[in-house]
Amino acid sequence: MTRRLLLSYLSLAVLVLLCLEIPLGFVYSRGERERVVNAATDEAESVSAYAALSLAAGRAEQDLPGRVVHCAARIGGKVVVVDASGAPLATSHPLTAEASRALASRPGIAAALRGTATADARTSTIGGVQYLAVAAPVGHGARPEGAVWLTVPTQTVHERVHHIWMLLALGGLGVLTAVTFVAFAIARWTGRPIRELERATHELAEGGRAAPVTITKGPPEVRALAAAFNRTAARLAHLLASQRAFAGEASHQLKTPLAALRLRLENLEPNVTTRGRPSLTAAVTETDRLARMVEALLAMARLEEDAATPTPLDVGAICAERHHTWLPLFDEQDVSLVLFAGSVGPVLALPGSIEQILDNLLSNALRASPPATTVTIELRLHAQPRRALRDARPCWVDLHVTDEGPGMTPDQRARAFDRFWRAPGAPKGGTGLGLALVQRLAHASGGEAILRPAATGGLDAVVRLRSAEPPTPGHPPVGRPGTRRREAPALPA
Numbered sequence: 113m114t115r116r117l118l119l120s121y122l123s124l125a126v127l128v129l130l131c132l133e134i135p136l137g138f139v140y141s142r143g144e145r146e147r148v149v150n151a152a153t154d155e156a157e158s159v160s161a162y163a164a165l166s167l168a169a170g171r172a173e174q175d176l177p178g179r180v181v182h183c184a185a186r187i188g189g190k191v192v193v194v195d196a197s198g199a200p201l202a203t204s205h206p207l208t209a210e211a212s213r214a215l216a217s218r219p220g221i222a223a224a225l226r227g228t229a230t231a232d233a234r235t236s237t238i239g240g241v242q243y244l245a246v247a248a249p250v251g252h253g254a255r256p257e258g259a260v261w262l263t264v265p266t267q268t269v270h271e272r273v274h275h276i277w278m279l280l281a282l283g284g285l286g287v288l289t290a291v292t293f294v295a296f297a298i299a300r301w302t303g304r305p306i307r308e309l310e311r312a313t314h315e316l317a318e319g320g321r322a323a324p325v326t327i328t329k330g331p332p333e334v335r336a337l338a339a340a341f342n343r344t345a346a347r348l349a350h351l352l353a354s355q356r357a358f359a360g361e362a363s364h365q366l367k368t369p370l371a372a373l374r375l376r377l378e379n380l381e382p383n384v385t386t387r388g389r390p391s392l393t394a395a396v397t398e399t400d401r402l403a404r405m406v407e408a409l410l411a412m413a414r415l416e417e418d419a420a421t422p423t424p425l426d427v428g429a430i431c432a433e434r435h436h437t438w439l440p441l442f443d444e445q446d447v448s449l450v451l452f453a454g455s456v457g458p459v460l461a462l463p464g465s466i467e468q469i470l471d472n473l474l475s476n477a478l479r480a481s482p483p484a485t486t487v488t489i490e491l492r493l494h495a496q497p498r499r500a501l502r503d504a505r506p507c508w509v510d511l512h513v514t515d516e517g518p519g520m521t522p523d524q525r526a527r528a529f530d531r532f533w534r535a536p537g538a539p540k541g542g543t544g545l546g547l548a549l550v551q552r553l554a555h556a557s558g559g560e561a562i563l564r565p566a567a568t569g570g571l572d573a574v575v576r577l578r579s580a581e582p583p584t585p586g587h588p589p590v591g592r593p594g595t596r597r598r599e600a601p602a603l604p605a
Contacts, residue, residue: 114299121295156248156262176202189264220247224259242266305330424458424580434470446483452490458580461557472546473513480517488514515570525563
């Protein structure tokens with residue numbers, strides 16, 4: 113931010129300097145040229161008046177040469193006085209015969225000999241050097257008695273103009289240097305509290321406890337923003353601490369009464385008549401359902417308050433471990449549990465999230481599967497478009513849990529991830545929180561959860577997770593979406 117502010121200040125300063133110095137330089141250059149032309153014109157008129165007096169007194173040959181030489185020395189140029197025919201009367205420097213004959217044909221002298229009232233000032237090049245030529249008539253009549261031709265080299269004018277441009281440039285650099293130091297100090301003063309705010313915001317976003325930001329530095333608006341941030345961070349920290357305390361206390365306070373309630377219900381079994389046993393069994397079942405619901409709610413609360421970073425996990429090994437754990441329970445219900453785990457590599461997920469995702473999906477699949485059906489766990493490497501492969505974008509791993517149960521309608525699949533929602537006719541024992549927890553865990557891991565109709569008529573629950581090993585550009589990933597790869601089952605079903 114300091115660099116951007118400094119660049120903004122310098123850009124504004126450069127714009128102001130250009131708008132001021134460039135017109136000033138052009139105005140000075142034009143004024144300097146006009147000053148030289150006016151001075152040369154005055155000198156030419158002065159020599160013309162002196163020459164007219166000398167001619168009237170008949171002393172032109174005696175007085176004019178000295179006057180012409182003196183004037184030429186004063187202006188640093190050359191002066192020539194000619195008669196009415198264009199022949200030289202006096203010159204400040206020797207002229208060749210050819211140059212003397214060519215004087216009458218020069219535009220300025222010719223105009224003066226015709227009686228032009230104003231001096232003729234023009235810039236010409238003589239011998240490779242630029243000169244300012246001024247011609248004035250001698251005498252005031254229809255036929256002038258002669259003309260004065262004065263030339264001044266313009267090199268001096270150019271040097272003075274260049275000197276002014278150089279002074280303006282040096283002055284501009286000096287101003288820019290001063291503006292740079294002042295702007296840098298202002299930018300640092302303005303940007304320091306904003307940088308502290310940015311650092312504290314990143315700490316807060318990463319789940320840490322942001323230290324209070326200093327509110328005594330920077331502009332008033334930034335100080336007000338820092339004060340508002342401190343209040344927000346303190347309030348958020350208080351809310352998170354309250355939620356964390358509630359989750360911990362609820363986890364301890366709710367488990368104990370539920371365990372005691374279940375124990376008392378089981379102790380009542382010998383004293384319950386045969387007609388009351390179904391009610392007792394239903395009460396035990398509801399107690400277990402309430403315990404699972406409490407566990408799910410507490411898991412979701414802990415997930416919302418934690419800001420853990422996804423880490424590489426061996427999804428194949430986790431699937432094999434959960435397959436081994438759930439297999440006896442599936443065998444009791446006469447449901448086959450099959451695992452197809454190809455070489456998909458590690459994925460990025462929160463620690464422990466894949467186990468919870470599989471447990472919830474397998475629990476739902478077991479309740480929805482009739483006897484003598486199959487539930488499949490499968491890992492697939494999601495294919496990327498060719499353009500994405502050229503960009504070396506990371507690929508995704510799809511975790512499928514497919515059953516052969518009744519499935520869900522599109523409307524039911526759209527609502528299945530809502531908390532406490534259960535499909536009409538769903539088996540008893542569910543809490544309506546399993547799929548909601550699956551979706552939360554998938555999103556927290558940087559992936560997503562989707563429900564699709566299975567080809568066997570049941571439900572295909574897909575959890576897409578980011579692969580920890582992005583493919584090399586130009587090499588397509590293994591596998592194709594929509595196909596089942598039965599490679600090296602980790603454990604027999």
